[in-house]
Amino acid sequence: MDAKLYSHKLSKSTFKNWIKAGLGVLYTKEGIEPFVYDEIEQFQQKCLSDICNNNGLPAGTTCSSCCTENVVICPTDRICNVERGKCSFHRNTATCYLQCGCPNMICHYFKCEIHNAHRFYSPSLKNTDAAHWCSNPWEVAKCFMPPDGYKDATRSEETDFYGINSVIINLKAFQLKVQDDLSKINNIVEKARQVGKAVLHSSYLEVEDGDLQQYFSTLRSLLSDPKYLAGQTYSRNAVKKLSELEGETLVIAIQDIKKLLDDVFNAAEGELRTEKNENKKEAGKQKLELIRITMKSINDFEKQEKMSISDLEKTLQSALDEVEKQTKETIRKKESTNKEHQNKAKDLDTIPSDVELDKIAQAIGRNWELLGPHLGLATTVIDRIKMDYPTSSTRIYRMLFIWRQDKGQKGTKQKLFTAFGKQPSVNIDWNSLGQSFPDDLKHKPRDTRTDKNPGLNAEEQAYKRRKELTVISQSLSRTMMCL
Structure with a gap:
């Protein structure tokens, strides 16, 4: 390991700031999640109602037999491409496009409703399973998330902060309940989404004091949006948590810290699998090791379920001390090995006994x-x-x-x-x-x-x-x- 690279991360204050920023993102997600789910459920029910009314179908008609491939024309740009007469998306007769339409006259119309409701008219259909559009609102929500990484998320709790905010930005119906113009690049939801991204993918798990203040300000502005969120109990509770966290008076649930570390660990593992740059791969391995050690220190408090900021500081210091100890030992072994190789190389220049x-x-x-x-x-x-x-x-x-x-x-x-x-x-x-x-x-x-x-x-x-x-x-x- 590179000593300089590791020492760059070994700062209790910036590491603590990163933990606080991550918890802030977690609490903000809790403060907007019910809002997003309620809106997507209303959108789902409206789609079904409109489809039934417009096509003379009995109220409550649904379908669970069509998969997503059945309602996507082949080929469709950015979803499926036919090469040598084969399509990797429409794999067989069961997953081919149904030209005659949905047997219950629901799913093809539902796809059109989703398409027209998308801000950029490009729903992420590879994320979703059309067989559950009528029964699970969150399968509909996934059409408004980025095209990769959300296929297995069947509930809002399984979706990260970036995905939740993407639904707000991409489903045009949310504009009625958000004051900022969501078509603008620098709207408050996009700013919050970038905060979550910065924390989740932080290379060294650190946040400077000035950045932390800006992150809390952005997250608080989203939760306090005057058009709707400011009046909701769940949003106000999240704002209260943010204020106490920023003022270091909040008693933190151990499960919240573990949830944060688990999410970052899984994201870092995914990045490491595809990373080609050797320096970045080494930094990624060190990041994973720091999370492992921190998780181990946090587990010592698991029986008491909660911890103060003071306890958190002690835990983080313990984790950083262990990281530094391991780093020094690794450097010592590396230097010893290099010295041994140098001695052996020099030994070849001597006369054999x-x-x-x-x-x-x-x-x-x-x-x-x-x-x-x-x-x-x-x-x-x-x-x-x-x-x-x-x-x-x-x-x-x-x-x-x-x-x-x-x-x-x-x-x-x-x-x-x-x-x-x-x-x-x-x-x-x-x-x-x-x-x-x-x-x-x-x-x-x-x-x-x-x-x-x-x-x-x-x-x-x-x-x-x-x-x-x-x-x-x-x-x-x-x-x-x-x-």
Whole structure:
């Protein structure tokens, strides 16, 4: 982990401000949620009533048999695109567009009502299930939310602050109960929506004092909108909570803090899965770790159900202390590992000791004599070694010993492993070498399979020829003795 990156977050005051801002968004959502649900329910009932009246249907006629795909023409821009004769949205005969319309004469008309009620005439139909339009108002509400991320939200409680405010902005009927012009970019609902976004997706989970004041001012203005919300009990209760939270007199429910941290954790996990930038991925991992540690500290208060701002400060300080402790330990391990690698890299520039030479010799097997040319040893030297020493292990060790003796101060492990890498025909146990000399693996040839015999240079070919002649000579001698 990067120490500088982590220390940027380790501030109790800005972290506490972020918690307060998050709770402020949570309380504001509670203060507008009943308003949004009531309006969307009224819109749903009006649509059904108008459809029945305009088409001569009995009052109360509904439909639950049509899925969303049945009422969406194929292709429809930003919903489905046909490629190679196939559509990923209209997947089979059960999910194809019904050209003859809804069998109960409801759903196709309902889709038109939703389309015409949308401020930008582009409802998010991929979010919703038309089979529940007549029974669940919130399935209708999802048509007015952003196109991604809300498919599984079947209730207002499962929808985030951004989605709730999107319904207010995109369903034109809300304009009758909001003073600001919702068609303007900088309306109060859009400002509040951006506050929620900033808190939910904060990179470092921190908010400065000035920003916190601005956030509370924006959220309070939304809840106090004079056209409707200011007169509602649930909105006034939310304003009261905001004021007490800002003045640090509010006793906070543990479940509220856990809800905030859970929401941010889930959002951060989703962002991490799609993030490509390595620096941002590392920051995202650190963010998740800070939330985990904070959740653990909060859980210690779970039995008492509520906590004061003073308790919150102590909890956050405990979490930050643990984060700092983990960060220091991670940095210490990283520095230790880097130092160890540097020492091992330097170690390759030293002359191998007798013990090290023995370890290296034990890792060398068949065709060991082919290393001779790469170590600067003449064929006569290799032949003499073979005559003087009875076993392969002693011969290999002697070859390395003579090489070290000849090279003097230039006979480093680096030079030795480089020579090994130039002769893939020699059977070398690189894994065994790597355990004692980790950095030697960079010299390992790409193809170390011993069943391959790449082209040999002239001296290597001479070695091989001499070896073959020796075998033939020994065979002839045994034959003559038998005769």
